Amino acid sequence: GQQVMQIPQYQHVQEGEDFTTYCNSSTTLSNIQWYKQRPGGHPVFLIQLVKSGEVKKQKRLTFQFGEAKKNSSLHITATQTTDVGTYFCADNGGYQKVTFGTGTKLQVIP
Amino acid sequence: DAGITQSPRHKVTETGTPVTLRCHQTENHRYMYWYRQDPGHGLRLIHYSYGVKDTDKGEVSDGYSVSRSKTEDFLLTLESATSSQTSVYFCAILTSGDEQFFGPGTRLTVL
Numbered sequence: 001g002q003q004v005m006q007i008p009q010y011q012h013v014q015e016g017e018d019f020t021t022y023c024n025s026s027t028t029l030s031n032i033q034w035y036k037q038r039p040g041g042h043p044v045f046l047i048q049l050v051k052s053g054e055v056k057k058q059k060r061l062t063f064q065f066g067e068a069k070k071n072s073s074l075h076i077t078a079t080q081t082t083d084v085g086t087y088f089c090a091d092n093g094g095y096q097k098v099t100f101g102t103g104t105k106l107q108v109i110p
Numbered sequence: 111d112a113g114i115t116q117s118p119r120h121k122v123t124e125t126g127t128p129v130t131l132r133c134h135q136t137e138n139h140r141y142m143y144w145y146r147q148d149p150g151h152g153l154r155l156i157h158y159s160y161g162v163k164d165t166d167k168g169e170v171s172d173g174y175s176v177s178r179s180k181t182e183d184f185l186l187t188l189e190s191a192t193s194s195q196t197s198v199y200f201c202a203i204l205t206s207g208d209e210q211f212f213g214p215g216t217r218l219t220v221l
Contacts, residue, residue, distance in 0.1 A: 009150075031208070042200060042212040043153065088152060092208055096141050096160065097168070100153040 004029075004091055004101040012107045019079050021104035023072040023089035031092040032065055032072040037103075038085045048092070079108045113137050114213040116201050122219045129188040131216050133201030135181075141204035142184040144168075144176065146197040147215075153200065159184055191220045 003026045013019050023032065031050050035043040047056055049065040049072065056063045062075045072089055089101040113136030123129050133142060144156040145168075155168030157176040165176050173195060175187045188195055201213040 006152075033208075033210075035210075042215050043210075045209040045211065048208060090153075090210075096204055097155065097158065098143075098204075098210060099155070099169075100145075102150070102152045 004099055006101040006104050008104055010105045013079050015108050015110050016078050019076045019106055021074050021087050023101050025070050029069045029091045033090040033092055034063060034074055035088045036085050081108050081110055084108050116213040116216050120217045123191055124221050125192055126190050129191050131186040131199055133184045133213055135203050138181055139203040143202040144186045145200045148197050193220050196220045
């Protein structure tokens with residue numbers, strides 16, 4: 001079956017540093033979604049990318065979809081303590097079944 | 111939060127007992143999902159529903175059953191709970207824009 005892997009599994013950064021998490025799939029992704037889960041909370045939808053090579057920005061967050069639609073990345077510029085949490089990518093692969101990546105846990109050190 | 115509630119929020123039970131978790135939504139969404147979340151595994155789909163009485167299995171459905179007799183309610187049942195089913199369970203709905211909204215989660219401990 002499809003596997004969606006994320007690297008790194010954990011990342012500690014000093015506040016103000018940049019952060020990137022990568023999402024890689026064993027198969028071609030249909031659409032890629034990104035979610036954020038704060039500690040003790042539930043996942044919250046951030047964005048969806050549909051087109052090959054697509055790039056979207058939300059303030060300090062930049063999302064990219066690979067040209068071959070087999071990978072994606074989330075980059076955060078100048079991290080803040082409010083960015084702490086686990087970031088998941090997910091493939092909305094049709095039939096409304098969503099396959100989630102393994103997640104990257106971000107810790108920001110003030 | 112798309113009007114999603116889960117009950118109970120916390121439960122401790124013993125091995126071999128049946129457990130039912132409830133997910134309730136107020137906005138008439140067609141698709142509903144049950145996930146479990148465990149360290150190192152992310153979110154794994156247990157079952158999902160695409161309408162009243164229409165359900166299908168996810169990747170980790172063994173040991174679980176579901177029912178959806180009304181649009182607003184999606185029940186997850188562990189017929190005979192095992193310690194490997196200790197987890198955090200999330201319910202989710204799918205919007206028309208393909209966004210998933212999650213409930214607050216149920217923390218289940220099986221002793």
